[in-house]
Amino acid sequence: MNFADILAYTLGAATLAAALGVVLRRDAVVAAMNLVLSFFCLSGIYLILGFPFLAAIQILVYAGAIMVLFLFVIMLLGVSTLARTPVGARSGLGAAIALAVVVEGAVLSVKLASGAAANTAATTETVAGVSELLFKQGLVLPFEITGVVLLAAMVAVVVIGRRDLRVRSVADFAREHAFDPRPLVTSMPPPAAPDGLDAHGLHTNGIIKNNARAAGEHHNSEEIAK
Amino acid sequence: MTFFGAPVYFLAVALFALGIFGFLTRRNAIVVLMSVELMLNAANLTFLAAARGTAHVHEASAYAIFIILVAAAEAAVGLALVLALFRIKQSTDLDVASDLKG
Numbered sequence: 001m002n003f004a005d006i007l008a009y010t011l012g013a014a015t016l017a018a019a020l021g022v023v024l025r026r027d028a029v030v031a032a033m034n035l036v037l038s039f040f041c042l043s044g045i046y047l048i049l050g051f052p053f054l055a056a057i058q059i060l061v062y063a064g065a066i067m068v069l070f071l072f073v074i075m076l077l078g079v080s081t082l083a084r085t086p087v088g089a090r091s092g093l094g095a096a097i098a099l100a101v102v103v104e105g106a107v108l109s110v111k112l113a114s115g116a117a118a119n120t121a122a123t124t125e126t127v128a129g130v131s132e133l134l135f136k137q138g139l140v141l142p143f144e145i146t147g148v149v150l151l152a153a154m155v156a157v158v159v160i161g162r163r164d165l166r167v168r169s170v171a172d173f174a175r176e177h178a179f180d181p182r183p184l185v186t187s188m189p190p191p192a193a194p195d196g197l198d199a200h201g202l203h204t205n206g207i208i209k210n211n212a213r214a215a216g217e218h219h220n221s222e223e224i225a226k
Numbered sequence: 227m228t229f230f231g232a233p234v235y236f237l238a239v240a241l242f243a244l245g246i247f248g249f250l251t252r253r254n255a256i257v258v259l260m261s262v263e264l265m266l267n268a269a270n271l272t273f274l275a276a277a278r279g280t281a282h283v284h285e286a287s288a289y290a291i292f293i294i295l296v297a298a299a300e301a302a303v304g305l306a307l308v309l310a311l312f313r314i315k316q317s318t319d320l321d322v323a324s325d326l327k328g
Contacts, residue, residue: 097246133288
């Protein structure tokens with residue numbers, strides 16, 4: 001057992017511990033930070049395995065871009081502290097399926113390792129080799145298609161993230177289209193409200209809101225006069 | 227015992243199992259997406275470990291890059307869906323998103 005092996009075992013243990021933290025911790029930000037730690041440890045393992053370019057990609061894309069996206073959404077929504085997940089039938093089912101995967105995977109991995117044991121030539125990945133494959137021969141078409149995938153994802157995110165893509169419940173719809181018995185024009189017009197748009201940027205029933213406010217003010221002033 | 231025989235596959239299997247466990251048991255949509263990322267990383271690790279020392283390191287590397295790319299697209303779309311869900315339900319709990327349940 002040489003130094004690389006000891007380092008790899010350490011990194012592997014750290015990866016597993018961090019992954020456990022992702023699955024078990026209740027605070028979403030702590031879980032995300034655990035995931036970042038696990039990505040860094042995996043990157044170290046890639047480096048020891050002889051994939052320096054992929055180690056860099058792992059840190060740049062995963063720990064850099066994707067996890068920033070996750071943290072951004074967590075902090076934007078303010079849902080850091082999560083409700084306690086009850087230990088019930090679903091946890092048991094999840095544990096059972098995970099255990100089945102472990103057993104199956106352990107058998108397969110012993111098989112895979114014994115089959116590949118003969119190959120120990122020291123070939124490491126180079127950026128030139130990868131780019132040769134991606135840009136000149138072999139995987140050019142799949143690489144082009146990944147561009148289309150990214151474009152599709154980007155368009156989808158823009159469409160899904162639109163603010164006016166609001167699914168209305170039946171109650172909302174009924175409330176917005178209900179008959180309002182109050183007169184649209186009151187005797188005393190309200191002072192010009194500086195806010196032209198309401199908070200949602202929607203211009204539905206703005207008139208009714210203004211009238212309601214004016215009617216309320218009118219009523220109050222009458223009461224004060226009495 | 228060298229790490230690059232069976233133990234590296236054990237690590238990948240354990241990561242994948244943890245991802246499945248989190249995916250099936252957690253109720254928060256963001257943590258579920260993180261579990262999916264764990265599973266994709268386990269797949270990546272298996273690819274790279276299997277290709278180590280063979281003549282196919284560059285192919286494995288390219289496929290791992292594709293997996294990372296799909297993971298990025300998946301995370302972006304998934305988080306946009308979480309935002310939309312939060313806008314409708316004021317919660318990222320997956321149990322409240324049961325409008326289509328019969």
